[in-house]
Structure formats: C-alpha cells, structure tokens
Amino acid sequence: MPHASENTLTRLYENMVTARYYEERLQEEYLEGKQPAFDISAGPIPGELHLAAGHEAAGAGVCDHLRDDDIVTATHRPHHIAIAKGVDLKRMTAEIFGRETGLGKGKGGHMHLFDPDVNFACSGIIAEGCPPAVGGALAAQKRNTDSVAVSYLGEGAIDQGAFLESLNFASVFDLPVVFVIEDNDWAISMPKERVTDVENGAKRADGFEMPGVRVDSDDVLDVYDAAGEAIGRARDRNGPTVIEVQVHRRMGHFMGDPETYRPEADQEAAAERDSIVRLESDLREAGVEDDRIDEIRDDAHSRVDEAIEWAKDQPLPEPGAAHEDLFVSPASGVTDSEPDFEAVGGEE
Amino acid sequence: MSGAESTRELTMSRAMVSAIAHEMRENDDVFYMGEDVADYGGIFDSTQGLREEFGYDRIMDVPISETAYIGAAVGAAQAGMRPIAELMFVDFFGVAMDQIYNQMAKNTYMSGGNVSVPMVLTAAVGGTYNDAAQHSQTLYGTFAHIPGLKIVVPSTAYEAKGLMHNAIRDDDPVLYMFHKRLMGIGWMPAPDGPKTPVPETDYTIPFGRADVKRDGEDVTIVTLGLHVHRALEAAETLASDGISAEVIDLRSLVPLDTETIVESVEKTGNLVVVDEDYRSYGVTGEVTARVAEEALDALERVERVAVPDVPIPYSRPLEKEVIPGTEDIVNAATRTQ
Numbered sequence: 001m002p003h004a005s006e007n008t009l010t011r012l013y014e015n016m017v018t019a020r021y022y023e024e025r026l027q028e029e030y031l032e033g034k035q036p037a038f039d040i041s042a043g044p045i046p047g048e049l050h051l052a053a054g055h056e057a058a059g060a061g062v063c064d065h066l067r068d069d070d071i072v073t074a075t076h077r078p079h080h081i082a083i084a085k086g087v088d089l090k091r092m093t094a095e096i097f098g099r100e101t102g103l104g105k106g107k108g109g110h111m112h113l114f115d116p117d118v119n120f121a122c123s124g125i126i127a128e129g130c131p132p133a134v135g136g137a138l139a140a141q142k143r144n145t146d147s148v149a150v151s152y153l154g155e156g157a158i159d160q161g162a163f164l165e166s167l168n169f170a171s172v173f174d175l176p177v178v179f180v181i182e183d184n185d186w187a188i189s190m191p192k193e194r195v196t197d198v199e200n201g202a203k204r205a206d207g208f209e210m211p212g213v214r215v216d217s218d219d220v221l222d223v224y225d226a227a228g229e230a231i232g233r234a235r236d237r238n239g240p241t242v243i244e245v246q247v248h249r250r251m252g253h254f255m256g257d258p259e260t261y262r263p264e265a266d267q268e269a270a271a272e273r274d275s276i277v278r279l280e281s282d283l284r285e286a287g288v289e290d291d292r293i294d295e296i297r298d299d300a301h302s303r304v305d306e307a308i309e310w311a312k313d314q315p316l317p318e319p320g321a322a323h324e325d326l327f328v329s330p331a332s333g334v335t336d337s338e339p340d341f342e343a344v345g346g347e348e
Numbered sequence: 349m350s351g352a353e354s355t356r357e358l359t360m361s362r363a364m365v366s367a368i369a370h371e372m373r374e375n376d377d378v379f380y381m382g383e384d385v386a387d388y389g390g391i392f393d394s395t396q397g398l399r400e401e402f403g404y405d406r407i408m409d410v411p412i413s414e415t416a417y418i419g420a421a422v423g424a425a426q427a428g429m430r431p432i433a434e435l436m437f438v439d440f441f442g443v444a445m446d447q448i449y450n451q452m453a454k455n456t457y458m459s460g461g462n463v464s465v466p467m468v469l470t471a472a473v474g475g476t477y478n479d480a481a482q483h484s485q486t487l488y489g490t491f492a493h494i495p496g497l498k499i500v501v502p503s504t505a506y507e508a509k510g511l512m513h514n515a516i517r518d519d520d521p522v523l524y525m526f527h528k529r530l531m532g533i534g535w536m537p538a539p540d541g542p543k544t545p546v547p548e549t550d551y552t553i554p555f556g557r558a559d560v561k562r563d564g565e566d567v568t569i570v571t572l573g574l575h576v577h578r579a580l581e582a583a584e585t586l587a588s589d590g591i592s593a594e595v596i597d598l599r600s601l602v603p604l605d606t607e608t609i610v611e612s613v614e615k616t617g618n619l620v621v622v623d624e625d626y627r628s629y630g631v632t633g634e635v636t637a638r639v640a641e642e643a644l645d646a647l648e649r650v651e652r653v654a655v656p657d658v659p660i661p662y663s664r665p666l667e668k669e670v671i672p673g674t675e676d677i678v679n680a681a682t683r684t685q
C-alpha cells in the first residue's frame with residue numbers, strides 16, 4: 001500500500017507525465033529536419049540530445065521532497081530532473097532550442113541547464129556534478145540552514161573518481177547530501193556487467209560509512225519512500241546517503257543512436273516496464289477517477305506543448321552575444337586600491 | 349603522396365582503423381582501451397569492426413574511469429606493451445589530467461631516459477555541430493604546451509593512416525587528435541577533402557613534417573585538422589580575387605615543422621595562422637612567434653584566426669560566430685595584401 005497521500009500521488013503523476021510527454025515531443029522536434037538521413041547538424045534543435053523517457057520515477061520520487069532552496073546537480077540526461085525540481089519549463093525549452101531567452105541565453109544547451117531560482121544545474125561530464133553538490137551541502141552546513149543537496153549520476157558514473165572522492169568528503173564532514181544513481185543498465189553501449197564490479201551501485205556507500213539503499217523497481221512510490229528517508233536524514237544533519245534507483249532506457253542513449261548493440265529483448269522489456277502505467281493503477285486504487293487522471297495528463301501535455309511553441313517563437317541570439325558573459329557583469333576585480341608607495345614614504 | 353601501386357579511397361575513420369588493425373595483426377602487444385570501442389565501434393567510428401576481428405581482450409570496453417584506464421595504458425606501456433587508449437572527447441581530459449600531464453608526459457624525462465612510454469592516446473576533437481562548451485573543443489594548445497607529448501592531427505584519410513602507423517610504432521607517448529567532422533561518420537557528414545586515396549601498404553608519415561597542401565605566392569596560411577579544408581576553400585576564393593595563397597597543413601604540433609613555415613613566409617611575406625582552438629596562448633601565437641624569431645625581416649603582416657577567448661557556445665549563430673569559417677580566413681588573408 002502506498003505511503004504517499006492522494007495529493008502526493010497526483011503530484012507525482014502530473015510530474016511524470018509532464019516529463020514523459022516532454023521527451024516524446026522533443027524527440028519529434030529533434031528528428032524533424034534530420035530525416036531521412038540523420039544529420040546531427042540539421043533540424044530545429046542543435047547538438048546532441050539525451051532523453052530520459054523511463055527515468056521519470058527517479059526525478060519525481062526524489063525531487064518531490066525538495067524545496068527551491070535545496071540544490072540539485074543533474075547529468076547529461078537532465079530534463080526529467082529539471083522538471084521535477086521546478087525549473088522554468090519555457091526558458092528551459094528555449095535553451096534547448098538555442099534561443100536568446102533560454103536559461104543560458106543559448107550558450108549552454110541541453111546538457112548545461114542552470115536555473116539559480118530553484119538551485120538546479122547539470123553537467124555533461126560524467127560524475128562531475130557530484131563535487132559541486134557536496135559543496136552546496138557544505139555551504140548549507142556552514143551557514144547552518146536546513147537545506148540539502150542532491151547529486152544525480154548514472155550507474156556508469158559510479159566508477160568515476162569524482163563520485164568516490166565526493167562520497168568520502170561528504171562522509172568525513174557529515175554533509176547533508178544525497179547521491180541518486182539512476183541505473184538504466186547501460187552506459188551508452190556498455191552493459192553494466194561488463195564495466196562495473198557491483199550489481200548494486202548503492203553498495204559503493206559501504207566503504208564510506210554511509211547508508212546505501214537500492215530501489216529495485218522503478219516504482220515511484222518506493223523511490224518516494226527511500227528518498228524521503230534519505231533527505232530527512234540529511235535535513236536533520238545526520239549525514240549523506242546513496243540511493244540507487246532501477247530505471248530503464250526507453251529511447252537510445254542519444255537521439256540517432258542505432259542501438260545495434262542492444263538485444264531486442266532488452267529493448268522490449270524496457271518498453272513494457274512503465275512506471276507511469278503502474279502509478280495510474282495506484283491512483284485508481286486510491287480512488288482517483290479516470291476522468292481526473294485524464295485531466296491531469298491533458299493539462300500536463302498542454303503545458304508542454306505551450307512551452308515548446310513559445311520556445312520556437314523566441315529569437316535566436318545575435319552572433320555578437322557569443323563574446324559576452326565570460327565573466328560577471330558589471331566587471332569585477334577592477335577596484336584599484338594599490339598603495340601609492342611614494343605617498344606612504346617609500347624611499348626612492 | 350607516395351605512388352604505391354595499390355590504393356583505395358577511404359574515409360578518415362576507415363584509414364585510421366586500417367592502420368590500427370595492421371599494427372594489431374603484426375604485434376600482439378598492441379591493444380585498445382576506451383568507452384564504447386567494442387560493440388559500438390567507437391562513437392566516432394574510430395574502432396569500427398576491430399572487436400569483430402580481435403575480440404574483447406584486445407578491443408576493451410572499459411569503465412568510465414579515464415584516470416584508471418589512461419593511467420593503466422601508461423603502466424602497460426612502461427611494462428613493454430603498446431597500448432592505445434581513447435578519450436571519447438578530448439574535453440574529458442580534465443578527469444584524467446594527472447595521468448596525462450604528470451605521468452605519461454614526464455616519466456621518460458624524469459627517469460633520465462631509463463623509462464619509455466610507448467603508448468598512443470587517441471581523442472576526438474572539434475566542434476561545428478553544436479555540442480557546446482564541454483564537447484566541442486580541440487585543446488591543441490593545452491596538450492602541445494606540456495613537454496613530453498608528441499601531438500599529431502590528421503586532416504585526411506591519407507594522413508590518418510600514415511600518422512597512426514608511426515604513432516603506434518613510436519617509442520614515446522603520442523596524442524592522436526582526430527576531428528569528428530572529418531571522420532566520415534554517417535550522421536555527421538564530412539566536407540569534401542578528407543576522403544582520399546590511401547595505399548594498402550603500411551607507410552609511415554614522420555612527425556614534424558608539415559605538408560604544403562597548396563602552393564601560393566602572396567600569403568602563407570598555416571593550419572591543421574578541419575581548418576585545412578576551410579583554408580583550401582578560402583584559397584580558391586582568394587585565387588578568384590587574384591590572391592595566391594599557400595596552405596600548410598601542420599600534421600604534427602610536436603614536433604613542429606618550423607622550417608617549412610619559415611620557407612613559405614620568406615616567399616610570401618605574409619602569415620595567416622588559423623586554429624580551431626582558443627586564440628590566446630595557443631597554436632596561432634606559437635607559430636607566429638617562431639616565424640618572428642626565425643624570419644622577422646621577411647614578415648610583413650600577421651593575422652591570427654582562432655576561437656576568441658570564450659568557451660564554445662551551443663546555439664548555432666553563436667557557435668558559428670566563434671569557430672573560424674572560410675570567410676574569416678578569406679578576410680584575414682585579404683587584409684594582409
């Protein structure tokens with residue numbers, strides 16, 4: 001039986017259907033103009049695109065416990081997490097379309113979304129979001145607030161030094177940070193058993209004297225419970241936790257991935273396991289009417305469609321803008337208070 | 349280009365792979381480590397088909413642990429093997445910088461020449477497809493700056509093969525930087541040019557020998573990688589404006605063929621250095637300084653065409669603004685006249 005209230009269930013559902021539909025729509029938009037021969041430089045969305053369909057439970061189930069002042073660092077597959085953290089959907093979409101009104105004025109792109117209003121950031125370098133999350137937790141500790149930090153990474157990232165060093169650092173200083181591993185079984189073409197020693201990534205926690213919890217299914221309610229406990233621990237100043245969530249990759253690693261390395265059965269299994277469908281039945285069990293479910297979903301879809309339409313209407317940046325924003329504006333570090341040695345009596 | 353009897357047209361990736369395969373057949377000590385190099389065949393086709401021939405033991409998918417596997421290549425090389433390690437994107441060097449900068453590059457010197465590190469580090473470089481600041485750099489200058497690494501940058505299939513044969517056989521660590529846009533990958537169409545006839549034989553191109561890709565009289569354009577092709581295109585335009593441009597493909601940054609550059613500038617009097625790396629403290633400054641040191645009197649005008657000192661932005665108009673285009677080269681060369 002779910003521990004979450006009906007309100008929580010509907011919130012999680014709304015979040016997950018938003019994230020799923022968002023990825024489906026982006027897929028459509030991205031592939032437009034890249035057909036029939038896939039050309040990465042064509043179409044309305046520039047660059048690489050890593051979509052997270054199948055990861056929604058890990059975004060919604062964790063971030064539902066977070067406030068705007070809590071910090072999240074996400075991965076190269078960030079959209080579902082950004083949506084769950086409350087990142088401005090329109091400006092995020094504009095960024096993905098490379099527009100001037102995007103979160104980063106078109107400079108960052110889909111792997112580099114920054115929304116300081118809700119303390120969200122992400123990075124395209126594997127596991128490199130971990131140290132900044134630890135730093136966010138350190139700031140909370142030093143300032144004696146009760147905010148926490150969450151760092152997301154893939155199961156392929158648990159072999160990276162930045163993650164392991166972050167675990168030790170967080171443990172040594174008892175920092176309010178939660179590491180969330182999204183295990184989708186694949187690191188691009190590398191199945192996890194080929195490159196990682198443990199089947200359960202949460203075991204990484206064992207060597208660093210912190211709890212490690214694995215949520216074996218991607219049932220969002222199990223994720224919600226595990227994350228609630230870990231985030232509560234962090235908020236109560238009881239130290240860091242590692243959570244691994246089994247998710248699944250419904251689309252390729254990136255758009256255009258031929259997935260020739262992936263057994264068809266694995267693809268089919270991923271398609272069948274659908275945490276959103278499962279949550280729908282939980283909602284019905286909790287007494288939510290079908291009409292209400294449809295309404296939540298339709299509203300979410302409209303919000304996504306609206307964000308995409310808005311983003312596509314936004315202007316592209318002026319080329320000259322490429323030269324701005326390297327440093328803060330107005331310029332810093334220009335104060336001149338060098339002592340005048342002659343005036344203070346320095347000898348010639 | 350050598351007149352070997354048996355040649356075929358190859359894309360740059362096929363040429364690179366054919367050299368690796370040849371060396372692996374000849375020498376059991378050669379093996380390849382990287383992410384997605386086995387079943388995927390390299391995200392940029394750098395190992396396409398090799399796992400099928402050599403198996404997982406010699407074409408090794410490795411954990412996403414660049415420090416561990418690049419460092420393991422250093423150690424295996426010092427133990428007498430000839431490993432090749434691949435950085436999927438050169439931009440990821442940051443997580444393994446110590447193994448590259450402090451171990452791979454310095455062990456020979458610090459041991460007084462008693463230790464050698466006969467390994468190759470391959471790395472995909474470059475932009476033009478909007479992959480933004482963490483996936484679009486070339487970082488030529490970053491690596492060429494540290495003493496102890498030989499650096500090669502093929503611009504065509506012919507160079508890709510000849511440089512790879514030499515890289516694997518070289519007893520020193522070699523960084524082999526291949527431009528994604530030149531590889532001939534299905535989903536990232538290459539410009540005309542990198543696909544060339546390639547001899548079947550195992551020819552070697554020595555490091556430190558630049559190639560004059562086009563003869564000219566009025567201005568010397570020195571460049572490397574993708575921009576060799578942009579410079580050749582620019583030279584065509586310049587020719588129709590009555591300006592005769594010589595185009596030099598550096599092919600290796602360390603060692604650098606100063607002689608060929610200086611000879612050309614002594615003829616033309618004008619130097620344009622074109623680089624897809626950042627402008628400051630990089631290839632354009634180094635080449636200019638060498639010419640100034642060797643042939644200051646011959647030098648009338650200098651132009652540097654490079655990425656202004658900002659990270660590579662994502663949005664198309666922004667990326668286009670910062671990565672030197674053919675027009676930028678034409679304009680710079682014209683300004684020297």
Ligand SMILES: Cc1ncc(C[n+]2csc(CCOP(=O)(O)OP(=O)(O)O)c2C)c(N)n1
Nearest residue numbers: 077124125126154155156157186187188440
């Ligand atoms: C340091 C570094 N090495 C390699 C890469 C290239 N890369 C991008 S995504 C990826 C696979 C990541 O797998 P995982 O962490 O399991 O996340 P998933 O993509 O499956 O969500 C790799 C190797 C990178 N971005 N950074």
